[in-house]
């Protein structure tokens with residue numbers, strides 16, 4: 471599995487057979503101006519919640535990938551359905567078996583509203599299981615004890631993708647505890663630096679994880695990590 475960081479909470483995930491886009495916010499992020507929306511390939515577009523910084527480029531990417539299916543909660547799927555985009559609505563605790571493996575929608579402690587004021591349902595995260603790897607994509611969330619259910623109810627994680635920017639989500643100290651809860655010591659940190667309130671001291675964050683025998687990956691925007 472290859473994971474390319476698209477900036478903020480955006481990801482491109484590639485297995486030998488499938489490609490996924492998660493929470494694309496590229497055209498609104500000056501630091502991601504070198505990412506070409508037209509070049510992003512997707513069989514599935516995963517959306518954790520309705521906030522602008524997670525959905526901004528969904529329509530454009532779906533336009534370039536007319537066969538791509540959206541995966542999100544019921545309310546988010548309703549909103550995109552009215553725009554003609556189709557896919558798989560889930561709700562919390564539910565998973566779906568698809569041609570790549572399974573995806574489960576799990577709890578997040580956050581809020582969710584579309585830019586036009588439409589209610590986005592309760593926000594969530596995903597556990598994505600393919601025949602290569604299993605990863606947890608937390609979405610925007612606080613630290614929550616619900617994360618302890620993930621290792622009890624899902625395949626063992628190979629990577630946990632956690633917000634670390636603080637202010638709107640958990641910060642890196644809580645993310646380190648979250649990695650204990652989900653029983654995964656390899657973490658990709660996201661949702662930092664995009665806006666002034668979430669600027670991160672990356673050295674401090676990485677040292678914090680290192681002293682706890684954990685690895686905090688902070689790929690540059692456009693950089694790909696191999697799992």
Ligand code: NI
Pocket residue numbers: 519521580581610
């Ligand atoms: Ni949010």
Ligand code: MN
Pocket residue numbers: 479521523524610638661
């Ligand atoms: Mn956000």
